Amino acid sequence: MRIVVIGGSGHVGTYLIPRLVAAGHEVINISRGQHPPYSPHGAWAAVEQVRLDREAEEKEGTFGKAVAAQRPDVVIDMICFTLESAQQITEALRGRIQHFLHCGSIWVHGPSVQVPTTEMQPRRPFGEYGIQKAAIEAYLLREARLTGFPATCLHPGHIVGPGWIPLNPAGHFNPVVFERLARGEEVALPNLGMETVHHVHADDVAQAFTAALDHWRMAVGESFHVVSPAAVTLRGYAEAVAAWFGREPALTYLPWDAWQATVTPQEAATTWDHIAHSPNCSIEKAHRLLGYTPRYGSLQAIKESLEWLSLAGEIQVS
Numbered sequence: 001m002r003i004v005v006i007g008g009s010g011h012v013g014t015y016l017i018p019r020l021v022a023a024g025h026e027v028i029n030i031s032r033g034q035h036p037p038y039s040p041h042g043a044w045a046a047v048e049q050v051r052l053d054r055e056a057e058e059k060e061g062t063f064g065k066a067v068a069a070q071r072p073d074v075v076i077d078m079i080c081f082t083l084e085s086a087q088q089i090t091e092a093l094r095g096r097i098q099h100f101l102h103c104g105s106i107w108v109h110g111p112s113v114q115v116p117t118t119e120m121q122p123r124r125p126f127g128e129y130g131i132q133k134a135a136i137e138a139y140l141l142r143e144a145r146l147t148g149f150p151a152t153c154l155h156p157g158h159i160v161g162p163g164w165i166p167l168n169p170a171g172h173f174n175p176v177v178f179e180r181l182a183r184g185e186e187v188a189l190p191n192l193g194m195e196t197v198h199h200v201h202a203d204d205v206a207q208a209f210t211a212a213l214d215h216w217r218m219a220v221g222e223s224f225h226v227v228s229p230a231a232v233t234l235r236g237y238a239e240a241v242a243a244w245f246g247r248e249p250a251l252t253y254l255p256w257d258a259w260q261a262t263v264t265p266q267e268a269a270t271t272w273d274h275i276a277h278s279p280n281c282s283i284e285k286a287h288r289l290l291g292y293t294p295r296y297g298s299l300q301a302i303k304e305s306l307e308w309l310s311l312a313g314e315i316q317v318s
């Protein structure tokens with residue numbers, strides 16, 4: 001099939017595009033051409049690159065038409081963040097494609113009720129990003145069911161892989177947390193360290209996209225969580241990282257107000273966003289209907305990322 005991936009050179013596309021090429025598809029990547037994939041792969045030689053700036057084209061109302069002009073059988077939309085954006089591309093592709101796969105986020109959920117959270121739970125998103133992702137999901141599933149627009153929504157957790165810094169055990173992205181744990185130095189966690197985060201390896205996200213393509217009948221009109229088999233607590237995550245470096249974890253715990261004063265406002269905001277969600281999502285539906293079987297647990301995926309960051313000199317750990 002002829003597959004257009006919008007935003008295919010990022011975390012997920014780095015793994016997805018080689019998988020699509022290996023499966024024999026004709027692949028077109030639409031991006032601004034500013035960022036190469038995180039890891040080189042021979043498959044990219046077979047990929048047609050189309051340079052477009054989605055934001056600029058959407059302002060002109062031409063983005064959907066430009067995607068349709070590629071005559072795709074399938075469109076994988078990695079970078080849709082607003083309802084208007086989803087509406088514009090849907091209208092341009094209606095009746096022209098066999099499958100439309102949207103990359104959402106587990107942030108379509110707000111605070112958990114019963115965990116692991118299933119796709120059936122009512123949406124209670126908070127924060128503009130999650131609210132928009134939930135609105136896009138509701139719109140696409142409604143279009144699929146009412147008008148036959150062949151949409152599937154895939155909701156990844158915190159995407160991790162070699163080449164970038166994973167969400168750390170304090171719930172933000174400052175790599176110094178990994179360095180301190182590796183040296184056996186004290187790390188403070190908010191509250192009791194029992195709030196959760198839910199990572200997924202980028203290649204497992206790619207696997208879910210190809211599984212949805214392969215299981216069209218099961219996938220159209222449905223949304224799926226795409227996470228590792230189990231979420232981790234901040235405390236358990238910190239203990240595991242220290243253990244990888246042969247250290248006893250020196251963890252302390254502070255109530256939120258005291259803890260947030262120990263980090264930058266940006267780090268505090270990032271941690272708050274993650275622990276207020278405390279995601280813990282089920283992959284049972286994706287496994288049952290699509291055969292999604294992640295290769296990585298959360299800790300395994302993070303360990304691979306840290307090994308890469310250490311070898312690349314991005315973090316100073318022994």
Ligand SMILES: NC(=O)c1ccc[n+]([C@@H]2O[C@H](COP(=O)([O-])OP(=O)(O)OC[C@H]3O[C@@H](n4cnc5c(N)ncnc54)[C@H](OP(=O)(O)O)[C@@H]3O)[C@@H](O)[C@H]2O)c1
Pocket residue numbers: 006007008009010011012013030031032033034035036052053054055056078079080103104105106155156157158159160
């Ligand atoms: N990161 C996470 O932990 C996480 C978690 C849950 C869900 N998600 C979802 O994952 C999706 C992002 O996937 P990703 O992390 O693989 O992407 P990414 O690493 O952020 O890469 C973005 C891709 O889009 C291209 N791009 C960015 N702005 C563009 C524009 N204005 N016009 C055209 N192309 C543009 C980039 O290439 P150029 O820069 O060269 O244009 C690149 O190919 C989003 O829908 C996000 O909501 C992410």
